[in-house]
Amino acid sequence: MTDTPTPVTIGETEIDAFLRLDRMPHIWCAGCGIGTAVGCFIRAVERAGLEPDKLSFISGIGCAGRAAGYVKLDSFHTTHGRALPFATGLALGNPELNIVVFSGDGDLLAIGGNHLIHSARRNIDMTVICINNFNYGMTGGQLGPTTPLGARTTTTPYGNTEYPFNVPCLLAASGATYVARWTVMHPREMERSIAEALVKPGFSFIEVLSPCPVLYGRLNKQSKGLDMMHDYLARSVIRNGADPKDVEMVPNGTIVVGKFIDIERPTLWDCYKQVFDRAKEKKDK
């Protein structure tokens, strides 16, 4: 017996039924973590026992946004930052659908930031998986709203002078009823967390820290995906129930991962359903 893992070939795995194999190979770089997150998502769908035909998968633009093109579900590759309002229409147009938004930090937190806080505030029943790779990958590695202070990107050649978002704190403050953060080095925890989020009514948000060695890493002395992943693992500490105010990431500091928020609040649809009766009462008067 050897503990060398068996190489996995696309087309021979248990998640194949959920992938558009005719679109392989995918466009993601070696060492990128997005594929791991897609795998965790698919396993989570199976774990949660969801009917795939009733699952809509919506992405914006960017590296993570390409995930919509690879999953064999009703999948929508929308415009930059607009996955959430598009998903809002789907969710309210047919409340029987399970809605998953899968996109990147630049897409969801910068250009789509307004939609993000308002979707969380409304507590729309959907699960948002936010791949955070600390920069804009698709366009070649520019500053994003999650880029650490001091980090180099192609548009911060002298180091980033802006503070990044504390993402879980922003989402908790906006009203999300489920907030978690994992790295791609926590695939089992991430899978369980996504499965939990998928079946939980309301707005669930999972931040997934994902290495981008080719662009972000190269400019920040971590050009190997494996090194970045080891770094995540070394710096991570699981602290379920941590106060989101205390999970801010600082350069080279501890990365707090875990499930931070899991509360109950009526969803937008729970509240809107009452409108039908109220409107009828008023009309009948």
Added chain:
Amino acid sequence: MSENGVLSGTFFMNGDIACAEGAISAGCRFFAGYPITPATEVAERMSERLPHVGGVYIQMEDEIGSMNAILGASWAGVKAMTATSGPGFSLMMENLGLGVMLETPCVLVNIQRAGPSTGLPTLPAQGDIMQARWGSHGSYEIIALVPSSPQEIFDYTIDAFNLSEKYRVPVLVMSDEAVGHMSEKVVIPEISPENLVSRRRPEVPPEEYLPYKADGDLVPPMAIAGDGYRFHVTGLTHDERGYPVMTADAQDSLIRRLVDKIRLNRNDIIKYEEVDVEDAEVVVCAYGITSRIARLAVQQARDDGIRAGLLRLITVWPFAEDRIRELAQQVKSFVVPEINYGQIVLEVERCAAGKANTMLLPHMGGSVHSPHTILKAIKESVQ
């Protein structure tokens, strides 16, 4: 109000309200919007009325969100609409393009006010006509209808939904503040289901379905989310499978079809009304609120012995270019009054191609033309 919540009968209502009722009668069951003068009453009416018919209203965080939400709702299988004005219309342009690219039926109402920028929020203009045609980036064709009364905004909103479902394209209702806020008699008929169009759905099993494979009419059947087709759609240039293909060839065949499905069907889409054009030596080409004033001016010109006629555009896009070309052989000149500094006049001039004179009668917005101004222009044009 009937048992199913849809109105019928004779009412006194303003254009914004009539627009909302037209949408309800057309089967619209989802509205996403953002308050903006002078379109707010459309949203208010929809928020009150949609729950009566089992529909959903949502007020989004901005017009970008509104436009996207109606696209999403349409893919959930629901007829969807938004309504806005100037600045909101500008914000919707990006995802109007997404609607065109994904071939998503939906209706966008613009109750035009004077611009640019914040302009005159409470006063009319027709300044967004070229923006309606060209506002989103890239090459595409769009359908835009222009009502001139509360009755017409009711009627054309239904037409807009029907065209949108038939051709799988966002359809614009380009009204203005004067019509939106004008109250008149509106007759709401009982609409029978055969007068309402619904998008064609796929008849093949999921494994054979190609989301963007079109038949002769160039409009592909549309699956909706949750039907088991597990389709993929993208704003990227795509092939018949809906998969992104980054080549000039893929771009060529997709864009040609998106444009041709409107251009080649233009005789089915284009609508206009003509008054006294048979023997006309001058034709006033007008649309929307301006056409009502033009009608009076044309009548006065006839009374003064001038052979004047009116061509009232109902669809501004696609433009009635074949008809203008024909008329250019007959008339001495076209007079084009519009509440902007020259937009549709450019189309008239292009189609007249030097065979007839074209006279722009601009109005910068904030009010409407006086009949006298148009009459004067008619007289000048035949001298």
